[in-house]
Amino acid sequence: MEKVGVIYILTNPSFPEYVKIGYADDVDRRLKELNRSECIPFAFRLFAFYEVSNRLSDKKIHEMIDRLNPNLRSIDDFEGKKRVREFYAMDAEEAYSLLEAIAEINGLKDNLHRVAPSKKEIEADEIADSVRAEAFKFSMCNLKEGDELEFINDSSIKCYVKNEKKVIYKDEEYSLTALAKLLLGVNYSIAGPHYFKYKGEKLCNLRERLVK
Incomplete structure (x- = not known):
């Protein structure tokens, strides 16, 4: 065959x-x-x-x-x-x-x-x-309250660190995963840090680099 x-x-x-x-x-x-x-x-x-x-x-x-x-x-x-x-x-x-x-x-x-x-x-x-x-926390990336994050698919979409696990987007509080699902329009399981970046670097990559 x-x-x-x-x-x-x-x-x-x-x-x-x-x-x-x-x-x-x-x-x-x-x-x-x-x-x-x-x-x-x-x-x-x-x-x-x-x-x-x-x-x-x-x-x-x-x-x-x-x-x-x-x-x-x-x-x-x-x-x-x-x-x-x-x-x-x-x-x-x-x-x-x-x-x-x-x-x-x-x-x-x-x-x-x-x-x-x-x-x-x-x-x-x-x-x-x-x-x-290990659950994601912003301190793993040396991020603090007020730091600006950008959505990976559209840099004009921004949110701001609220505390260790939450961000503010359009005056509403979200986890990174919840906000990523909202912006992507999906309801299946995803990891929020893969969809946001800080100063051009994805949070998942930033976290991995800093913990090495």
């Missing part, structure tokens, strides 16, 4: 509760494209892939998963528009089981491959776990 591409499962320690599932002719190139972004603190990595003989559209793959469980897909509203992503609320093992079932049905289990994490990826996972384990 001639293999032309793969269905991939990608993970990212920035949001361990989600996996990214899609199709690519060249998964290494796809990874490089995704990891060019500076808006995500950790890189995507390949967890597993299933080799296929026909080019597939992401839409076909996602329709299949949505038929199995329509509640897994990451869907949100931004500026009144519905955004449907190729992220799914499942862990990597659950996603692997899905591809495993497809491989078994087609009698092509040898086409399914799990990828062992590199030492660098394991270290990144450990850093992400330790960061999540």
